[in-house]
Amino acid sequence: MKMIKVEDAIGTMLSHDVTQIIPGKFKGRAFKKGHIIRAEDIEKLLSIGKDNVYVWEPKEGELHENDAAKRISDLVVGEGVDTAEEIKEGKIDFFAARDGLLKIDKENLFKLNSLGEIIVSTLHNNTPIKKGEKIGATRVIPLIIDENKIIEAEEVIKNSIISVKEITPKKVVVITTGNELYYGRIKDAFLPIIEKKLNEYGSSVLNKIILPDDKDRINLEIKKAIEEGADMIICTGGMSVDPDDVTPNAIKECGAKLVVYGSPVLPGAMFLLAYHEDMPILGVPSCAMYSKRTVLDLVLPRLLADEKLTLNDIVAYGHGGLCLDCNICNFPHCSFGK
Template sequence: MKMISVYDSVGCILSHDVTQIIPGEFKGRLFKKGHVIKEEDIEKLLSIGKEHIYVWEPSEGELHENDAAIRISNLVLGEGVCKSKEIKEGKVDFFADIDGVLKINKDELFKLNSLGEIIVSTLHNNTPIRKGEKIGATRVIPLIIDEDKIINAEKLIKNKIIYVEKIKSKKCLLITTGNEVYNGRIKDAFLPVIKSKLGYYGSEVIKQVILPDSKEKIIKEIKNGLSENVDMIVCTGGMSVDPDDVTPTAIKECGGELVTYGSPVLPGAMFLLAYYKDTPILGVPSCAMYSKRTVLDLVLPRVLSDEKLTLEDIAAYGHGGLCLDCKICTFPHCSFGK
């Protein structure tokens, strides 16, 4: 790459984008990489302070920033992700190609960013994502990079770093427990909450059963739901450690595998997760009725994408598991669950 005077640049090809900034009015690309400079362009270049331009004369073993960014994109992008059709100022943006849960291989991402001169930036792992949402970007630092740096990255990274797990539509059985609700002393407030949170992801409550605090009756209805092949069972009410709250015991004794009773998330400490074969059973604490965001908002999209969560997955939520209950909620683009 060599520098030449703009007065001698007619007919030359720009090796990079040229940005124009008009304070308070405009910031953007004046000329695109690859633009062939014309006589009338000279005055425009001078007006933004460009008295010289850089013309790249490629040498063997060198890559332009755009070409390097494309190769990095091809290296890191997996299923459910697409990239920008146009490269601006050497940067390629990444977008979700489907509704789902963003997955980031954090170990591989760290290795790639540790090489130097190569950067990949992403949103947080396990963020629920809508199709078309921006989820990351890449570029290299120098305008011209040694190709060996890219080759080393291609040898080092063995797994895709960024992908989106598709969220599936599921049919849910809602079992609401509590003597006060069963006997009509208070109105159930769980149904609209669970319907809303499931509906946001295209799933639905196909049946609600309201039961007293009876372990045997709860077990019976869980087994009925399993025999009817529902995709998921959500149990609400009776999730504390009071002697009358028997829902956790009923879930444990229904024949499934208990993952956890308790989570390091506030609100949501009394959350329960179990599986009967591949059918998830969620015990949702009362905080879900009145808090905007709880542990349910963190776990639900992952369950709906058919990820089988482990105790380690739940334990990891302790770091970032405190909801600040902001007046204006920006979840999932906040610190909660990150």
């Protein structure tokens, strides 16, 4: 790469994108890499502070920022991710190729960004994503980078870092408990909320049962739902530690393996998760009726993406597990659960 005065650059080829900034109005590319400079370009180049331009003179063992970014992109992108067709100012953007759950290999992302001169930026791991949504980007810092740096990255990173996991529709049985509901004293507020959240991910309620606070009857209906082929069971109501709240014990005694009862998430502390083989059984606390977002919003997309959550997965939500109940909810693009 050779630097020459703008006035002497007519007929030469730009080796990099030239950015123009108009404060408060515009920031973007004024001239594209590969542009052949014309006489009429000189005035504009000078007006944006370019007294000199750089002409690309390839040398063995060196890579232009665009070529390096393409190799990094090929290294980090996995299933369910599209890359921008055009490289702008040495940067490649990544987009979701489908609706799903964003998965980031945080350990390898840290390793890659620790190498120096290479950056990859992403949204948070486990963020529910819509097709076409921007989820990350990469670029190298210098205009020209030693190819050995890229080779080092390719040797360190053996698996993709960014992917979008597919969420598949599920048949869900909802079991709502409470004497006040069973005897018609109040209207069930749980079901419309659960249905709405399931519908966001293409799933639906297969069956809905309202039961009194009767451990044996709850246990029986859970077993029945299992036998009839439900993909997931969500139990609502009766999840606190009051003596007449029997839902947790009913779940524990149905033959399922308990993962956790109690989560470091607010709202959602009294959340329960168990598995009957690979089928999740959830105990959802009453906060789901009146809070916009709760622990259910954090675990549901992961379960619908067929992740089998562990105690460690739930415990990890303590960092970021406080919902601020903002007047305008921007979930999932907020701090909750991150």
